[in-house]
Amino acid sequence: MYAIVDIETTGGQPSEDRITEIAIFIHDGNQVVDQFHSLVNPGRPIPFFISQLTGITDEMVRDAPKFHEVAKQIVQITEGNVFVAHNVRFDYSFIKKEFADLGFTFQRKTLCTVRLSRKLIPGLPSYSLGKLCKSIDIPLQMRHRAIGDAEATAVLFDRLLKIDQNKVDADQDDKLLEKPSFTKDIKTSLLPPNISREMVDELPLEAGVYYFHDEHGEIIYVGKSKSIRKRIIQHFSIDFKSRKSIEFKNRIASITYVRTGSELVALLFESDEIKKRKPFYNRAQRRSVYHSGIFSYYDQDGYLRLTFQKAKTEVPPLLTMSNQFQAKNFLFNRVAKYNLCQKLCDLYKSPGACFDYQVHQCKGACIGKESPEEYNKRVIESIDAFKYDYDSFVIVGKGRSADEKSVVCVENGHYLGFGYIDETFSASSLEDFKEVIKHYNDNKDTQQIIRGYMRTKHGDKIIDFSQA
Template sequence: MYAIVDIETTGSQPAEDRITEIAVFIHDGNQVVDQFHSLINPGRPIPFFISQLTGITDEMVKDAPRFHEVAKQIVQITEGNVFVAHNVRFDYSFLKKEFADLGFTFQRKTLCTVRLSRKLMPGLPSYSLGKLCQSVGIPLQMRHRAIGDAEATSVLFDRLLKIDADKVNDHQEEKPDTASTISSEIKTSLLPPAISREMVQALPLEAGVYYFHDEHGEVIYVGKSKSIRKRIIQHFNIDYKSKKSVEFKNRIASITYERTGSELVALLFESDEIKKRKPYYNRAQRRSVYHSGIYSYYDQQGYLRLTYQKAKTEVAPMLTMANQFQAKNFLFSRVAKYNLCQKLCDLYKSNGACFDYQVHQCKGACIGKESPEEYNQRVLEAVEAFKYDHDSFVIIGRGRNQEEKSVVVVDNGCYLGFGYVDETFTATGLEDFKGAIKPYNDNKDTQQIIRGYLRTKHNDKVLVFS
């Protein structure tokens, strides 16, 4: 039995928006045998553009039941049935969230008619519900209303059932154990429409970087993991929380990967690939230019001062930042955490005491009240927190096979790059390791990656050079 579901909502975010209409058609594998439909009062105004799209207005839902009033009916009519929808994760995620708010766990097997249509009716120009129905001649009344879309989806599903049955029958003589596409899709309904179970199973259980491509081959997302296959399965198993995240999943047409062996190399390589390729769905590390830096110097009174300014090529900053605003905010956070002086960190311009001294939060280094020795000790603690433990070192970790090792090189506090060496490789000094790597850019992200990795429990070998 199948519960074919469609919902309308106040927006595209399950965490924030609410359901305004639901329709459920029960299909027994031969025909529709039951149905349920209701408008739902979302308890909030419906945005004007949503009303324009769906035709559902505040006036229409004013006297409609709240979700909790129809929740029992929804549970009962879907109980024991496969949850079917066009872009099933969207409808399913909204219902799960509504039930979760009531303290109830809504759990059903799911089946996506987008994925199923791509498998059983390949080559169509579009698989959106409206264009798909137009392509195959299915009437679609009341578009963007739950009752109309659910009814059209039930007709589409009926056709897909028949296509699948004919396909199985055609192959029974050659292959008696031919599996139904629908039964297979129920097991893999969480996968993007163009991704098969076989494609996922072929991925390695090893560390590396993976790429999601769209139908044109363009990289739309880059990720990394200690186990590529496990991480990608996690990607597809999550409940998508917005229309954009559903769109992202549906755009994935193929997956490629690069094995790295080393988790650290995977982290560094992913960061570089994101900056180089700038994939549409990667946001956090897309910046590739760092304009500002954090510097230090001793003034004439012997105080160790911190400052932020444009990054210089001739003098390496202790830490790079995307812009002056980020650098300034970073120093403010250090001042607060280590009880430093705003004036001596270039954050307060004054000939006298800084503002913090006036409110008793600065110990007076700005007016010579605190000695350079005492003040500088806290500055050094702050600096150590965002520097490496050693100036020059090499991290030797796992390679892509048992015959090689990965090598990451840092020289004078600057990340130079990574590479691979043979198990028999011997080095007499840092220069030998430099010759074994491919150069990569040093930036705030790589610095944070290496510092963070070295603070975790790892089995890599760290060689320190003076």
């Protein structure tokens, strides 16, 4: 049995918005045998643009039952049935959230008619409910009303059943739940509509970078993992809560990948690919230009001072930042953490003592009350906290095969790039390793990636060339 469901809501976020209408059609595998429909009082105003879309107004739901008043009927009519919907994650997420607010766990097997339609009726220009129904001549009355959309989805589901039954041998049981193809679809309903279980099963259980492409082949997301297949399964196991997340999932039409062998190389390569390709759904690492930096110098009194300014190519900064605001905030953090002087970090302009000295947070380096020797110890400690353990070094890690190793090169505190070597490779200097790598940009993200990785129990070999 199948419960074909459609809802209307006050918006797209289950955590914030509420249901305004629900319709359920029960299908026994041959025909619709029962139905339920109700407007629902969401307990809050319906946004004007939502009312324009659905036709449901505050006045219409004012005397309608609240969700808790229809919850029992929803449980009873869907009990033991597969939850079917067009973009099932959206409807299912909202209903689960409404029940969770009542202290009840609502759990059903799910089936998505978008995904099934793409599989069983391939090649259509669009699989949105309205355009899909138009393409295959399904009447759709009261579009964007739960009762109209649910009724159309029930007709669509009936068509999909008949298409699938035509592919089943005559001597097989015609009960849908016993058909391998649909059983598999139920279990994999969290997958994007264009992604099959077979496609996921073919992904490697190895470190690397993976790409989600849309139907035009455009890269819309780049990710990395120690195990590509496991990470992608985690992606698709998430119970998406918003229209934007569902839209992202439904846009994924294919998956490609690059094996790296090394987790560190995967991290570095992903960072570079995001900056270069700027995928629509990657946000955190899109920035590819770093305008500011943290610098250090000794003043005439022997104090080691920190400052922030535009990144200079002739003088490499200790650390690069996206902008001066970010650099300034970073220095404020260093001042607080290591008890440094605001004035000697270029954060306080005054001929006298800094503000922190006046509130007993600075030990007086700004007015000569703390010696350079004592103050500089803390400055050096703060610098060491965001520098590498070595000036020039190579990290030798796992390769893409048993007879290969990955190499990541850093020279004078600057990331140079990565490459691969085989068992025949021998090196006596950093220059030998530099000849086998592909060069990549050094920036704040790569610095943080390498520093963070070196603090883990990685098991890679580090070759120090600092004294060479």
